[in-house]
Amino acid sequence: MFSGRNVSQTHIALSSTRIQATCALMGQATGTAATLCVKLGVLPRDIAQKHMAALQEQLLRDDVFIPLRPAQDPNDLATKASSIFGSSTTTGQASLLTDGMSRDIDDQVHxxxxxxxxxxxxxxxxxxxxxxxxxxxxxxxxxxxxxxRKDHKVNQNFGTEIPPELLKTVDFEVRIKGQWVKVGQVKNNITRLVKAHFQSQKTTAVRINMTETYGADHVKLFEVRCYS
Known part of the structure; x- marks a missing residue:
């Protein structure tokens, strides 16, 4: 498998795929596919022919965007929750956090x-x-x-600081026998994808408490996933 500017393509396709960010995403896809090859004991050709859905699901879980491909991970227990709600809402609905689309696209709210x-x-x-x-x-x-940019230009379209909308502080709780137990906390977060891993707990509810952003007076989520 190959990634970057050495992939098989026409010179017309190269005009877009040669961009660094695109090359980086190809590298992520290739690395994920290689990992899947090792895990399943198969060759790269088998991934394309038999396991493409599994590769796409892992990439989507890792926050890669695949146009017109919503996530359908059977292991995601959040999609099996009987209810999901937020403490308050200005736009969107909490139920959209498990619809498989992790960003707003084509004027559709997710x-x-x-x-x-x-x-x-x-x-x-x-x-x-x-x-x-x-x-x-x-x-x-x-x-x-x-x-x-060489000139470090900053305006409404360009910025060099952490986005003010980004979630900075969050903690995670699970309800065990009627009591809320904190199982994780993240401070000074700088990533869009935030994970909490903890010792397995048998629970009937999860609560995600968000207390601070980098400047915005509200918080926005696009997806929630839960795994055993």
Missing amino acids: HWQSDGLPAYVQLEWEKPVDLSAIEIKCDSNLQRNIMM
């Missing part, structure tokens, strides 16, 4: 946004589930250009 801070999102299951991981995708303002 997010939940709070009315002020602090705020929380809660998931409930009718029967206890075993959980050891919670993953969320927050707002890094994908609508704004983030580019390397």
Whole structure:
């Protein structure tokens, strides 16, 4: 498998795929495919012919965007929750956090946004589930250009600082026998994809408590996932 500018393509296709960010994403896809080859004991050709869906699901979980391809991970227990709701809402609905689309696209809303801070999102299951991981995708303002410039230009389209919309502080709780237990906390977060891994717990609910951004007076989430 190859990644970057040495892939087989016409000179017309090279005009877009030669860009560094595109090359980087090809590298991520290739690395993920190689890992899947080792895990399944198959050759690269087999990934394309028999395991493409598995490769796409892992890439989507890792926050890669694949146009017109919503996530359908059968291991994601968040999609099996009986209810999901937020402490407050200004745009979107909390139920959209499990619709498989981790960003707004083509003027379609796929997010939940709070009315002020602090705020929380809660998931409930009718029967206890075993959980050891919670993953969320927050707002890094994908609508704004983030580019390397020699002049360090900063305006409404270009910036060099952490996006003010990005979630900075969050903690994760699970409900065990009627009591809320904190299982993870992230401070000074600088990534869109935030993960909490913890010892497996049998729980009937998850609560994601968001207390601070880098400047915005609200918080926006695009996806919530839960795994055993």
